[in-house]
Amino acid sequence: MQLRDYIIRRLIILPFLIIGVSIIVFSLTRIGGSPIGIYLSHEMTPDEVAQIEARFHLDKSLPVQYFYWARGVLQGDFGWSGVSVAPVSEVFPKKLAATMELSVAAGFVAVTLGVWLGTFSGARRNKPADHVTRIVAVSGASMPNFWFAIILLIVFWAELGWAPIGRATADLYAMVPQRTGLYTIDSLLAGNLAAFADALWHLILPAITLGYGATAIIARMMRSSLVEELQQDYVDAARAKGLAERLVLKKHARRNALIPTVTVIGLTFGFLLQGTVAIEIIFRWPGLGKWMADSVLRGDQATLMTYVLFTSVLFLFVNLIVDIVYANLDRRVELGK
Amino acid sequence: MMGHLETDMADAVRTAPATVASVRDLKVHFAAKRGVVHAVDGVSFDIRDGETLGLVGETGCGKSVTGRSFLRLLPVPPGILAGGSVTFRPHALCEDCDGAGCDACGCTGRKAVVCPSCRGQGCATCDGTGAETIDLLKIDTETLRKLRGDRVAMIFQDPGKALNPTLTIGQQVAEVFLQHRTDELIELAGLSPETGGALRRFARQDHRFGDGILLSLPPFRGQRRRIQAALDKMVARALAETQVPNPASLMDRYPHELSGGMRQRVMIAQALACNPDLLIADEPTTALDVTVEARILELIRDLQMRRRSSVLYISHDLSLVRRICDRVAVMYAGRVVEIGPTAEVFRNPRHPYTRGLLAAVPTADTPRGGLAAIKGTVPELVDPPAACRFAGRCRHETEACRRFDPTLEPVSETHAVACFIDHPAPEGDQPSFERITE
Numbered sequence A: 001m002q003l004r005d006y007i008i009r010r011l012i013i014l015p016f017l018i019i020g021v022s023i024i025v026f027s028l029t030r031i032g033g034s035p036i037g038i039y040l041s042h043e044m045t046p047d048e049v050a051q052i053e054a055r056f057h058l059d060k061s062l063p064v065q066y067f068y069w070a071r072g073v074l075q076g077d078f079g080w081s082g083v084s085v086a087p088v089s090e091v092f093p094k095k096l097a098a099t100m101e102l103s104v105a106a107g108f109v110a111v112t113l114g115v116w117l118g119t120f121s122g123a124r125r126n127k128p129a130d131h132v133t134r135i136v137a138v139s140g141a142s143m144p145n146f147w148f149a150i151i152l153l154i155v156f157w158a159e160l161g162w163a164p165i166g167r168a169t170a171d172l173y174a175m176v177p178q179r180t181g182l183y184t185i186d187s188l189l190a191g192n193l194a195a196f197a198d199a200l201w202h203l204i205l206p207a208i209t210l211g212y213g214a215t216a217i218i219a220r221m222m223r224s225s226l227v228e229e230l231q232q233d234y235v236d237a238a239r240a241k242g243l244a245e246r247l248v249l250k251k252h253a254r255r256n257a258l259i260p261t262v263t264v265i266g267l268t269f270g271f272l273l274q275g276t277v278a279i280e281i282i283f284r285w286p287g288l289g290k291w292m293a294d295s296v297l298r299g300d301q302a303t304l305m306t307y308v309l310f311t312s313v314l315f316l317f318v319n320l321i322v323d324i325v326y327a328n329l330d331r332r333v334e335l336g337k
Numbered sequence B: 001m002m003g004h005l006e007t008d009m010a011d012a013v014r015t016a017p018a019t020v021a022s023v024r025d026l027k028v029h030f031a032a033k034r035g036v037v038h039a040v041d042g043v044s045f046d047i048r049d050g051e052t053l054g055l056v057g058e059t060g061c062g063k064s065v066t067g068r069s070f071l072r073l074l075p076v077p078p079g080i081l082a083g084g085s086v087t088f089r090p091h092a093l094c095e096d097c098d099g100a101g102c103d104a105c106g107c108t109g110r111k112a113v114v115c116p117s118c119r120g121q122g123c124a125t126c127d128g129t130g131a132e133t134i135d136l137l138k139i140d141t142e143t144l145r146k147l148r149g150d151r152v153a154m155i156f157q158d159p160g161k162a163l164n165p166t167l168t169i170g171q172q173v174a175e176v177f178l179q180h181r182t183d184e185l186i187e188l189a190g191l192s193p194e195t196g197g198a199l200r201r202f203a204r205q206d207h208r209f210g211d212g213i214l215l216s217l218p219p220f221r222g223q224r225r226r227i228q229a230a231l232d233k234m235v236a237r238a239l240a241e242t243q244v245p246n247p248a249s250l251m252d253r254y255p256h257e258l259s260g261g262m263r264q265r266v267m268i269a270q271a272l273a274c275n276p277d278l279l280i281a282d283e284p285t286t287a288l289d290v291t292v293e294a295r296i297l298e299l300i301r302d303l304q305m306r307r308r309s310s311v312l313y314i315s316h317d318l319s320l321v322r323r324i325c326d327r328v329a330v331m332y333a334g335r336v337v338e339i340g341p342t343a344e345v346f347r348n349p350r351h352p353y354t355r356g357l358l359a360a361v362p363t364a365d366t367p368r369g370g371l372a373a374i375k376g377t378v379p380e381l382v383d384p385p386a387a388c389r390f391a392g393r394c395r396h397e398t399e400a401c402r403r404f405d406p407t408l409e410p411v412s413e414t415h416a417v418a419c420f421i422d423h424p425a426p427e428g429d430q431p432s433f434e435r436i437t438e
């Protein structure tokens, strides 16, 4: 099957998957009880409560409620966020931008560092450099990231005072017009280098913390698949043609070792998103993760559902992208099988 | 005066023994948990100019390890180059006949390169041959890299595995030219020989950061296209030599889209692309059907005859070796036990192991590749004792065979054997073909 046809087919299926996902999200959230709690206060009379219930269709059956919710979502109305005291649709983009900035930076760290470390390690199999790299990787993959975050915070923020906390120095950033909501990009677009340096400075520590676990996973995968590729006959055949070791690695083994690694990179994206919750709380990063944690504690179902729906849909797209990249790297892949 | 000297030098090279490569007392061991495996343990033989030398023996006897030593393609560790040498005498196009074949080069069209240290007079470095002699086990990796694929090439057993699954056939064959024929490529593209920078790097498969952008801009873009076109032309020519139908369309295909025979043709095209002096063929047809095998053999034979390359043909199929090899070396448990002209070895085998092999071979219904008609199994190669390796399986063995280690000694001018039947044992009972101990 042609790659283009395959993509079109996948895109056609996508809306149905999203509907399925939304039903699951809605049902799971409702298991936690009625969303009415966040709108109530102690002074309200039962009459007033009933009024609110009627206003939000909470007196109807569940399928009807789902219908109202889904219709709202399609119209861009995700409900009222009790935590932020504003419509979800208004707050969401800002939170999303913060989280995107953090996870893209972490993803960048993880992919470049992970692929590089894995290659470095795999090409030096069983040599001291390999062992050191593997220890770093194993500890990264097994260490809970909130714990690592706290350690880094104690060392670099509390003790040394080198790293800041939060997202930016408020008065520096106040002068920068918000175009994308990504502070680094916005400050660059505005040509404000001081603000850019500040945004980057705030970003580095949480990004490294968040990316570390994923770096470790990617590095381990890269190493093991590179070691496997290096044992293949075609590697010897390339050497027999007169390719220098550097080229054998670069043009032959590394490229093929990347194929299984791409799948892992896709999976680590989910790992990153999960990780944002703890990292954002610890570093006081005002993103989706922190918002969502607050919402769970306060029973803010509208926010919660939006978050879960969003991450699920994101995953569907990431999977599609991984499949396409995979097919591009490996021509043997039979698409649609 | 000078010219006279040069003629003398050339004469010295001409009369030198025409040996393209010599293996002397080669020892390759492997560190394993059970001890040191003596996979190759004192192997010696010569490969002569233009000949096909067959290397036969049971599985695990060290054929592949010997063959790979020529290109130093051994995993080290666990491999250990424990001693010996593999010397190689590179050749160059005969300038008298420009490759057509004349008396000066013995009709081969190529001549040994003159030894740089004695200028052809004969010295210790060249073993008195006056031809440049390179120890493939000792030279630095860059010199070795330049020889690999250019002067010494290799074909592997399984063409399905020896081709990179994610690169096209064209990309893979092109690499040989990019590594060894950069100048020709630039010339064929009609560019000046002084062409340097990113363009030369492109013609050398040496990509540097930023080259991609630079070469996509005019005027480099057009020049890069010309180099690419020249490269495609060279690749198509190399593929056409192996009689593949429609070589140009083959170039864009991936290995998994081809049949086994086709893939092996691609491997052959790749190996012979630079006209090597020596081709190591490690069971190139074992993974193929019998019908395809015949055609591939014919092809190798044909290309070799035309180019006068020497071939080390590794196989465990005696009938096949008999068909295509000029001489044959029989290996057993890390040793060469018998070597000689194919006709002579087959007519008058002197080693009990060779006899066993020959007795097992010719019938049409014995399984292909199976040599195991000799009773017993190959001994463990871990720290072998000083004894004949074949003792324990040999019908003629005596006490002497278990106490002493026979060395390869001549039985005629061309034929040598490592067995006490033809050479006196240092002491004790002499084995003989008449005496069968069971």
Ligand SMILES: Nc1ncnc2c1ncn2[C@@H]1O[C@H](COP(=O)(O)OP(=O)(O)OP(=O)(O)O)[C@@H](O)[C@H]1O
Pocket: B030, B032, B037, B039, B057, B058, B059, B060, B061, B062, B063, B064, B065, B066, B075, B078, B079, B316
């Ligand atoms: N990578 C390796 N690691 C450890 N031991 C090895 C390795 N390669 C070869 N050996 C040892 O060397 C011995 C000879 O192997 P080799 O591949 O040369 O056999 P062969 O004669 O080519 O057999 P076959 O007909 O099966 O190809 C083997 O028995 C094995 O014990």
Ligand code: SF4
Pocket: B351, B352, B353, B388, B389, B390, B391, B392, B394, B395, B396, B397, B398, B401, B406, B418, B419, B420, B421, B431, B432
């Ligand atoms: S030396 Fe002895 S054991 Fe070895 S092959 Fe000859 S007769 Fe047999």
Ligand SMILES: [Mg+2]
Pocket: B063, B064, B065, B282
């Ligand atoms: Mg072998």
Ligand SMILES: [Zn+2]
Pocket: B094, B095, B096, B097, B098, B099, B100, B101, B102, B103, B104, B105, B106, B107, B108, B109, B110
């Ligand atoms: Zn000539």
Ligand SMILES: [Zn+2]
Pocket: B115, B116, B117, B118, B119, B120, B121, B122, B123, B124, B125, B126, B127, B128, B130, B131
């Ligand atoms: Zn010399």
